[in-house]
Amino acid sequence: MNDISPEYFQFQVRTEEESYNLDAVVMRVGSDWLVSIQGGEKPHIGAVAAAQSRPSLKGAEAVSETASVLCFPGHKEDVITKEVSEKLASLLEAKVVVTAGIHWDDISPEGIQRVIENSRILISKIADKIRS
Structure with a gap:
């Protein structure tokens, strides 16, 4: 993870799609991770999720998560x-908040779907950045 202290690591990522782009600020807190996702016209906190990786019920070699x-x-x-919290907790085998x-005012159902798809792109971008 570069030359930054393993106890503290912070970065930002952004989707770069045609519409409904999202920004994320990601911070390592010890061995845990904190992610703040924002998008649209009015930054705020609408929901919070906390997830933790755990051994899967499907077998000891698999990792799952609880949120x-x-x-x-x-x-x-x-x-x-x-x-996002579940996927990152599983990928990173860590606690994630x-x-x-x-x-966005008057967002259409298609726009909502695009936001969800962009949040999945953020998962990949975050995981790639942490692993680099």
């Missing part, structure tokens, strides 16, 4: 925070 989610009333980011605040 808890808190979503503030009227917000829908819980789907994204849960998926993800916050998200994503808002």
